[in-house]
Amino acid sequence: MRHGKKDNHLGRTASHRKAMLSNMASSLIIHKRIETTLAKAKELRKYVEPLLTRAKEDSTHNRRVVFSYLNDKESVKELFGTVSDKIADRPGGYTRIIKLGNRLGDAAEVALIELVDFNDALLLANADKPAKTRRSRRGGKKEAGEAVAVAAPAVEAPAVVADGDDLKIIEGIGPKIADLLVEGGIVTFADLAASTPEAIQEILDKAGPQYNVHNPSTWPAQAQLAADGKWDELKTLQDELIGGRDSE
Secondary structure, eight states: OOOTTOOTTTOOOOOHHHHHHHHHHHHHHHHHHHEHHHHHHHHHHHHHHHHHHHHHHHHHHHHHHHHHHHHHHHHHHHHIIHHHHHTTOSSSSEEEEEEEEEEETOOOEEEEEEEEOHHHHHHHHHHHHHOOEEETTTEEEEOHHHHHHGGGGGGGOOOOOTOOOOGGGTTTOOOOOOOOOOOHTTTTTHHHHHOOOOHHHHHHHHGGGGTTOOOOTTTHHHHHHHHHTOOHHHHHHHHHHEEEEEOO
């Protein structure tokens, strides 16, 4: 009997179902949106959202738990390095399912599942919308030019630091931490290599207690290899690390 069992088996054995959801979760984390059947999308949401919640706290234990579900180091790195920064302030509901209708052939319901905070198309569409105008009882419609002029500064792109390196290549550094380092005067791999873990930790401590879980002990060494163009050696080193830390 199936009393209390609400999971959809999707017509697969337990091992096949787990492997399929693991691959789909990795694809969702890396590509931010995937298209699949509605039934699979609903099961994937239940599978991946607890992993996204764990990613908010970057610890060795959480990385190992997530890796046991995803079995893919690149998706784990993307999750803890990029996705976790985006969803840090979201209490839940990290994914959105959009129905796309029925596909030809078997008429199965098809849906798009995506990470809410990475819907760039929706964000750009909202930014490109003209400002709403309202009618005045005396003068008819207000001039649209005034409203657009006021709204324009809100969509200006932030200033980009010239001659900087992509610090996110260093394992353990995500977009928010990269911004903090740039604000602290660490713009290039050479700057990071010349810094000490203590100085980097001081920058993180000033940004708030949420960054206390990060350990920058290996960041200067990684940055030195990147500054020297030793990419193969950097990859070898990162394969031995867990979230930018020395493996225990």
